[in-house]
Amino acid sequence: MTEPSPGIRLDSDRSLWRETDFQKLFTARLSSTFGALIGGLALVAILVAEARPGEMAALTAISVTPGVMFGLSAGAWADRVRRRTLKLIANFGRVIAIGTIPLAYLVASVHIEHLYVVAFALGVFRTLQEVASPAFLPSVVPEKRLLEANSKITAGLSVVETTAFAVGGWIAQLTSAIATVTVQSAAYLLSGLAILSIRKPEPAPERSDNTNHFADIRSGFRFVLRHPVLLTVVVSNVIFGLAIGMIGGQITLFAITEVGFQPGVLGLLFAIGGVASLVGSIASTRLARRFGLGNVMAVGWVVTGAVTFMYPFTPEPIVVASIFFAIPQLGDAFWTIHNITEVSLRQTITPAGMLGRVISVIGTSSLVAELIGAVLGGVIAETAGLRPALGVGAGLIVIAGLAIYLSPVRKIRDASEVAR
Secondary structure, eight states, X not given: OOOOOTTSOOOTTSOGGXXXXXXXXXXXXXXXXXXXXXXXXXXXXXXXXXXXXXHHHHHHHHHHHHHHHHHHHHHHHHTTSOHHHHHHHHHHHHHHHHXXXXXXXXXXXXXXXXXXXXXXXXXXXXXXXHHXXXXXXXXXXXXXXXXXHHHHHHHHHHHHHHXXXXXXXXXXXXXXXXXXXXXXXXXXXXXXXXXXXXXXXXXXXXXXXXXOHHHHHHHHHHHXXXXXXXXXXXXXXXXXXXXXXXXXXXXXXXXXXXXXXXXXXXHHHHHHHHHHHHHHHHHHHHHHHHHOHHHXXXXXXXXXXXXXXXXXXXXXXXXXXXXXHHHHHHTHHHHHHHHHHHHHHHHHHSOGGGHHHHHHHHHHHHHHHHHHHHHHHHHHHHHTOHHHHHHHHHHHHHHHHHHHHTSGGGGOSOGGGSOX
8 A cells, every 4th residue: 555655645635636746747647648639640641641541550550569569568667667757758758759740841741651650659658658657646646545536637638638639630720730740749848847847756666586577577467367357457458459449540531531521620529528528537436436336337338339339320411420420529428437447446456566567468458459450440441441440449349348247347336345
C-alpha cells in the first residue's frame, strides 16, 4: 500500500484539486492527450500525402508496432526505473518526432514514407507513456483515492476529446494540416514541462535480486495468467484491440473521402464524444457503487459496440450522415465508464512493484491485436469496402463486453474484494 507523504494529506474530504502536484499531473495528461487526439498525423496523411486506404492501414499498423516490439520491456523498465523519467522521455521525444513534419514541409515536401517513420517514433514514445502514466499515478495519489483521481483525470480528458479533434480539423480546414501538427508538438512540450515541475519525490523503484530483464517480463506474464481477473481483462482487451485496429485506421478516411465531411465539421461531430465522455466520467463512480464494478465494465463495452454499428450504415446525404456519426459518439460515455473502472481495478489489485509489468502485458497484448486488426481492416477495406470493415469492428467491441459479462469479473462489486 502506498505510504503517506508529508506533502499530501490523506483526508477523504480534502479535494485533490488542492494538491499542487495532482494539478500538474492533471495538466500533463490533458496536454499530451490533446496532442494525441488532435489528429495531426492522419490529417497530414490524407490531405497532404493523399494516402489511400491501404496506406492508412499501414500507418496505423506501423504506429502500434513499437508497442508490440517494446511494450513488455517498457513494463519491466517501469518497475525498475523512475516512471517520471519515462514520462519525460515520452513527451519530449514526441516533440522532436512531430517537429520533423513541418520542417520537411518547409524544406522540401512530405511523403507517406516520412509519415511512416514518424508514426513508428510516436509509437515508441506512446508505449512509454501508456506504461508510465497509470503506474506513476499511485506515487502521487493515495491508493484509496485512485478511483476518484482516475475519474477527475478522465473528466478532464473528456473535455480535451471534445475540443482536440475539432480544433485540429478547423486548423487544417482554415490553414493547413501542417499547422495542426505544429500545435500537436507544442502540446507535448507543455506536457513534458508540467511533469518536470512536479515536486513530490517518486518512491525509489523496488529492488529485485533478479537482474534478468527477460525474467522480469516472464514474471509479469505469469502473474497475469495466474490471476483470473487480470486474465479476463487481457482477453477482453485483445478483442477490443482488434476492433480498434479495424475502425481507427479507416474511420477518418471513410468520413472525409466517402461520406464527404469537411475536417472541421468532422471534428465537431467527434467533439460530441468528448461531451459524452465527460458525462461518463462523472457518473462512473456512482454507477460502479450502485450496480457493481464488473457489471459496469461489461455493459460499457457492449453499449459502445452497439452504437458503433451506425457507422457502416451511414447514408450519403450529409445532414442525415451527421446523425449517423453523432449517435456513436454518445457511446463514448459507456467506453469511458468501462475505462475508469478497469484502470482503477488494475491499479488496486496489482502490487506496486508489479504494476508496470501488468500494464505492459495487457497493453502489449492489446496492441498485437490492434496491429492485426489494422491489417485485417485494410484488407477488408481494399477488397470489400470501408463499410464492412467498420461493421466487423463494431461487432468485435460487443464481443469484448460479452467476454467480461460471461466471466466471474461481472460479479465484482468493488475492487477491494479481489485479493492481491
